[in-house]
Amino acid sequence: MSVPAQLGKLLNWKWGAVLGALLAVSLVAVAGDEDEGKKSSRVPKPHVVIEKGDKCVEDEAFMKRNHMKLLMHQRDETVHKGIRTTKYSLQNCIDCHASRKNNSVLGSNDNFCQGCHSYVAVKIDCFECHSSKPKPMAARVVAAGNGAVVAADYSGVNK
Amino acid sequence: MSDEINVSRRQIVGFGSAALAGLALAPGVLLYDLAHGKQPDEAVSGKVRWGMLIDTNNCKDGCNDCVKACNTEAHLSGGTKETDSQWMRKVELKDMRTGRATSLPMMCQHCAEPPCVDVCPTGASFKRADGIVLVDKHICIGCRYCMMACPYKARSFVHEVVTDQNSDLPRGKGVVESCTMCAHRVDRGQTTACAEACASAGHNAILFGDLNDPNSEIAKRVATYATTQVRADLGLNPGIRYQGI
Amino acid sequence: MQPIAYREIEGRSPAYYALLGGLALFVLFGLSAAYYMEEHGHIVTGMNNQIVWGMPHVFAVFLIVAASGALNVASIGSVFGKSMYKPLAPLSGLLAIAMLLGGLTVLMLDLGRPDRLIVAMTYFNFKSVFAWNVFLYTGFFTVVAVYLWTMMERRMNPYTKAAGMAAFIWRLLLTTGTGSIFGFLVARQAYDSALMAPMFIIMSFSYGLAVYILVLLAAYNWTGRALGDTVLLRLKKLLAVFIAAVLYFVAVFHMTNLYFTKQHGIERFILLDGGIHTLLFWVGQVLLGSLLPLAILFHPTLGKQRPMIALSAALVIVGGLAQMYVTIIGGQAYPLDLFPGMQVTSTFYDGVIHHYTPSLPEIMLGLGGVAIAGAMVVFGIKILRFLPESLENNVVDSHHK
Numbered sequence: 001m002s003v004p005a006q007l008g009k010l011l012n013w014k015w016g017a018v019l020g021a022l023l024a025v026s027l028v029a030v031a032g033d034e035d036e037g038k039k040s041s042r043v044p045k046p047h048v049v050i051e052k053g054d055k056c057v058e059d060e061a062f063m064k065r066n067h068m069k070l071l072m073h074q075r076d077e078t079v080h081k082g083i084r085t086t087k088y089s090l091q092n093c094i095d096c097h098a099s100r101k102n103n104s105v106l107g108s109n110d111n112f113c114q115g116c117h118s119y120v121a122v123k124i125d126c127f128e129c130h131s132s133k134p135k136p137m138a139a140r141v142v143a144a145g146n147g148a149v150v151a152a153d154y155s156g157v158n159k
Numbered sequence: 160m161s162d163e164i165n166v167s168r169r170q171i172v173g174f175g176s177a178a179l180a181g182l183a184l185a186p187g188v189l190l191y192d193l194a195h196g197k198q199p200d201e202a203v204s205g206k207v208r209w210g211m212l213i214d215t216n217n218c219k220d221g222c223n224d225c226v227k228a229c230n231t232e233a234h235l236s237g238g239t240k241e242t243d244s245q246w247m248r249k250v251e252l253k254d255m256r257t258g259r260a261t262s263l264p265m266m267c268q269h270c271a272e273p274p275c276v277d278v279c280p281t282g283a284s285f286k287r288a289d290g291i292v293l294v295d296k297h298i299c300i301g302c303r304y305c306m307m308a309c310p311y312k313a314r315s316f317v318h319e320v321v322t323d324q325n326s327d328l329p330r331g332k333g334v335v336e337s338c339t340m341c342a343h344r345v346d347r348g349q350t351t352a353c354a355e356a357c358a359s360a361g362h363n364a365i366l367f368g369d370l371n372d373p374n375s376e377i378a379k380r381v382a383t384y385a386t387t388q389v390r391a392d393l394g395l396n397p398g399i400r401y402q403g404i
Numbered sequence: 405m406q407p408i409a410y411r412e413i414e415g416r417s418p419a420y421y422a423l424l425g426g427l428a429l430f431v432l433f434g435l436s437a438a439y440y441m442e443e444h445g446h447i448v449t450g451m452n453n454q455i456v457w458g459m460p461h462v463f464a465v466f467l468i469v470a471a472s473g474a475l476n477v478a479s480i481g482s483v484f485g486k487s488m489y490k491p492l493a494p495l496s497g498l499l500a501i502a503m504l505l506g507g508l509t510v511l512m513l514d515l516g517r518p519d520r521l522i523v524a525m526t527y528f529n530f531k532s533v534f535a536w537n538v539f540l541y542t543g544f545f546t547v548v549a550v551y552l553w554t555m556m557e558r559r560m561n562p563y564t565k566a567a568g569m570a571a572f573i574w575r576l577l578l579t580t581g582t583g584s585i586f587g588f589l590v591a592r593q594a595y596d597s598a599l600m601a602p603m604f605i606i607m608s609f610s611y612g613l614a615v616y617i618l619v620l621l622a623a624y625n626w627t628g629r630a631l632g633d634t635v636l637l638r639l640k641k642l643l644a645v646f647i648a649a650v651l652y653f654v655a656v657f658h659m660t661n662l663y664f665t666k667q668h669g670i671e672r673f674i675l676l677d678g679g680i681h682t683l684l685f686w687v688g689q690v691l692l693g694s695l696l697p698l699a700i701l702f703h704p705t706l707g708k709q710r711p712m713i714a715l716s717a718a719l720v721i722v723g724g725l726a727q728m729y730v731t732i733i734g735g736q737a738y739p740l741d742l743f744p745g746m747q748v749t750s751t752f753y754d755g756v757i758h759h760y761t762p763s764l765p766e767i768m769l770g771l772g773g774v775a776i777a778g779a780m781v782v783f784g785i786k787i788l789r790f791l792p793e794s795l796e797n798n799v800v801d802s803h804h805k
Contacts, residue, residue: 079295081202082287082346091326125519129296129331131324239751241452241759248752255747265742265750274590280534281527298523301516303456304534310591312740312752316456316516318447332445333516389742393590404743 048115052096057087067093071126090126095134106132197346208271208290209340210370210398211354212377212386215263217364218403223249225264225365228356232341234325244315244330246338247353252404261404264353264365267292267313267338268389268397275305275314284335290370290398291340299334306335310390313337340367340398370398408491409793410556413627415786420626427779434772437765438513446516449766454758455736460514462728463770466611467507467777468541468582469604470724472575473612475500475548477639479575482551482568488638488800492620493568494790497552498781499616500575501545506777508541510769533584540578547574556789579608586731593670594735599660603653607724610646614720617643619781621714623791632797633708640713644701647720651694654727666744673738673757674730681734684726693723733760 057063057070070088077083086092097112098105105113106127113132117124197203229247230237239245247266253259269292275284276292283299286292294305294314306314314337321331327343330336341351349355354367368377380386386400413420441448451458478496481489512518528535551567554560583604586595617639624631658675661667674685697716706712737758742748748755785791792799 075297077202079293079297080285080287082197082289082342083202084199084343084346086199094326129321129324129329129334131326131329133326135326241454241753242447244453245752248750248754250742250748250750250752250754252743253747255745265752265754276529277531278533278588279529280532280538281523282529282532283527298520298527299517300520300524302534303516304532304585306453306456307736308589308591310740311742312454312754315453316446318452319445333442335516 043119046109046115046119048112049099049110050097050112051099056096057092090130091135094130094132098132098134103134104132197348199346203287203289203291203346205288205290206371207369208371208398209345210269210290210368210377210400211340211351212366212368212380213263213399213401214364214366215261215401215403217362218262218264219362220251220260220262222262222360222362223264224356224360224362225249225353228352229266229338232325232352233328233330234323242318244317244336246313246315246336263401263404265311265313265389266353266399267309267340268311268395268399269338269340271396271398272394274308274310274393274395278304278308280304287342291342291345292337293339293342294335294337296329296331296334296336301333301335303335309337310393310395408799410491410494410789410791411793412787412789413623413785413791420782420786424779424782427775427782430771430775431779432772433768434510434770434775435513437768437772438518441514441765441769442518448763450761450763451766452758452760454753455733455760457732457736458760459762459766460510460769460773461732462725463773464507464510464514465582465732466725466728467503467510467773469579469608470611470615470721471500471503471507471777472544472579472582473608473610474503474616475571475575476609476612477616478551478555479568479572482564483572488635491792491795491800492616492635494552494555495620495623495785496616497548497555497571498784498790499619499777500612501548501552502777502780502784503615504541504544505780506773506775509776510773513769533581533588537578537581537585540574540581544574544578547571575608576605579605586735591740592735592738593667593741594674594731594738597657599653599657603650603657606646606649606653607727610643610650610720611724613639613643613646614717614724617717618714618721621710621717623785624795627791629791630794630796630799632795632800634797634800635795636710636713637708640701640707640716643717643720644698647694647698647701651690651698654689654694666741669741670738674734678734678737678757681730681737685730685734688726689723689730692719693726694720697723736760 058066071090071093074085074088074090077085078089093113094105099107099111102108102111105111106124107114109115109118113124113127226245226247226249227237229235233246235244235246247264249262250265251260251262269286269290271286271290273284273286273292276286279285280302281298281300283295283297284292284305285295301316303316306312306316314335316335317330317332319332324330328339341349341353344351350367351365354365357363357365366377366380368375370378370381372378373382381400384402386402387404388395388397388400449458474496476496477489478493478500480486481493512521515521517523524538528538530536547567547570551564551571554564554567580601583601587597587600589595617636620631620639621636623629658671661671674681676682678685697719700712700716700719701707703712737760739748739753739755739758742754
């Protein structure tokens with residue numbers, strides 16, 4: 001029998017019922033459980049030490065979804081236009097969120113960036129080039145616009 | 160954690176004033192212009208054209224303070240293997256016919272018509288509005304065509320994994336890099352690391368400033384004394400000029 | 405007049421599987437070399453800040469240039485109406501696509517950041533020859549695929565001439581783009597020349613045809629199909645003409661450079677005291693790659709013997725690789741002239757000849773590209789009807805007016 005005719009044979013109601021049943025079972029299995037931590041076959045949710053939490057830049061849900069977009073936009077502003085505002089800059093993230101233990105946002109799955117990224121298996125490209133460590137205090141200088149040299153003002157991010 | 164961040168305002172003002180006082184060596188004799196200190200949220204503009212004037216008469220054979228300062232600033236290894244990155248190097252010249260010897264630092268010349276920008280397929284090699292030629296390492300694919308195109312061999316390719324970068328100067332394996340004219344410092348109203356090192360060592364061979372500002376020290380000097388651009392016949396109009404060659 | 409019948413090769417003998425297996429093995433070596441380079445960085449290769457393009461580029465540029473030249477055989481049939489070449493056209497198209505694929509794979513895997521290929525496909529600086537090449541190379545695949553379709557699908561045959569013309573023009577643009585990669589570089593004395601693009605075009609004719617002849621001889625010999633002298637001798641005469649044309653361009657290029665005093669340094673380096681580069685130029689490119697094949701092909705008896713024709717084609721390929729080495733690596737080995745008339749030294753190797761030692765990962769990557777092209781051809785002729793069943797004299801003559 002030719003291939004199209006063989007396929008035609010499959011598309012009758014009996015096979016449709018079997019297919020539908022399989023789909024239903026899979027959907028139930030996937031959507032079924034709420035308490036994911038209990039299932040041993042599942043990957044445990046990351047326990048990430050945030051260091052400085054609460055809404056500092058934007059609220060948590062927004063940041064989870066959009067931090068990459070903020071960073072992508074900021075990097076072009078800084079590199080191409082020399083705009084060095086701190087709010088959405090990668091350096092600002094690192095300065096606040098670097099772990100107290102190893103002074104970095106990488107190193108273990110407890111660290112801020114690595115924890116979530118390793119859980120969702122999204123490779124971070126930033127730290128091929130960027131340092132994962134916060135800037136030392138003495139080096140945190142910005143121009144105040146009139147040429148005066150001042151230390152960076154991070155008062156807005158303090159708890 | 161809050162203790163480390165919460166520097167008192169008095170400390171900031173005190174530190175700032177002392178720093179500012181230190182920068183103004185004598186009235187009018189500033190090694191760079193504060194007048195163009197830019198706000199952090201201000202974009203760079205074409206009204207400014209950053210450049211450097213290198214007086215090779217003050218450049219001593221064997222001295223490489225500028226190179227060392229650059230290496231320190233960018234966290235370069237300082238090594239001189241064929242695969243090591245050298246953003247800046249001292250070149251020793253000897254006129255073959257007359258025997259006169261001199262030396263000068265060579266780095267990215269920040270051309271007004273950069274061949275490296277023309278050839279970059281992704282546009283990673285680009286010229287900022289204020290004349291500084293940079294590599295946008297986010298979109299550099301590491302093809303090294305800009306290195307083939309640069310008439311000054313100014314660019315380096317990173318051949319191995321890099322760690323411990325300067326937060327202001329990210330660099331990594333597989334992308335091309337070169338002198339940034341310390342854009343991270345310039346944007347904050349400071350001068351380049353090489354010019355600062357040369358001045359604090361007392362040689363005063365490197366002068367940084369705004370070529371477009373007729374009142375700047377550098378503009379006045381290039382208007383008064385004879386200066387040359389390396390490979391001027393190529394018509395690239397570099398922002399780095401040399402005296403004494 | 406009997407129509408030419410195209411048939412897939414049987415491809416079931418142990419020798420066939422050994423060939424395919426061998427090619428697959430080299431592809432595997434190439435891919436593992438690429439992985440090794442990507443993992444550790446280019447420090448594991450012989451390339452450095454002075455010689456930024458090395459063996460992978462020698463192979464890749466050769467493959468790309470030969471790819472566009474391989475299509476020539478088809479163009480002579482479709483565009484210039486020489487009906488003897490028409491049965492040869494499908495293989496020509498296959499070879500073109502296969503070699504371009506191999507060359508591009510090598511180039512892409514040698515990038516410092518091959519993971520950023522998407523960036524290369526989405527961010528464009530349209531002043532860059534490389535950016536034009538992204539479109540020219542990818543477009544080439546499409547144009548040749550359509551061209552092959554018009555040849556192999558009987559209902560599309562009336563459109564072969566139009567598709568062939570499009571492919572011909574496209575490949576001229578592509579090779580001009582490839583030559584201009586070097587020709588547009590004002591910085592280096594070895595390149596900075598408008599002659600680069602046309603020289604690459606004529607080189608593509610020569611290398612492409614040499615590869616085509618070798619593949620044709622091998623395919624017909626190893627499958628026991630008949631390949632008559634009418635076809636073969638016509639092709640070998642054409643190859644001889646192309647070799648002579650390349651020699652002419654090389655001669656003019658160097659003679660012009662020798663006339664300019666400021667170019668004497670680079671010419672002296674290439675022609676006289678450049679060590680390996682001088683050796684490869686005179687012995688590799690000129691002697692083995694041009695003069696010896698010419699002598700063989702024009703010889704009244706030797707030029708008609710198949711082993712000698714195959715040897716000539718192989719020598720042209722060797723000469724082509726030597727030419728690529730001298731151009732790409734020799735051009736980088738000679739230092740830039742920043743301060744004319746001055747003796748220059750620095751820690752960054754100014755003023756001295758730059759050294760380069762090819763490394764194993766680079767050679768493996770380059771050969772991997774060749775193997776990709778080979779595997780594609782070897783497999784292609786088994787699954788699709790690229791090869792005429794017979795290119796016997798009487799079969800071809802009935803078409804050949």
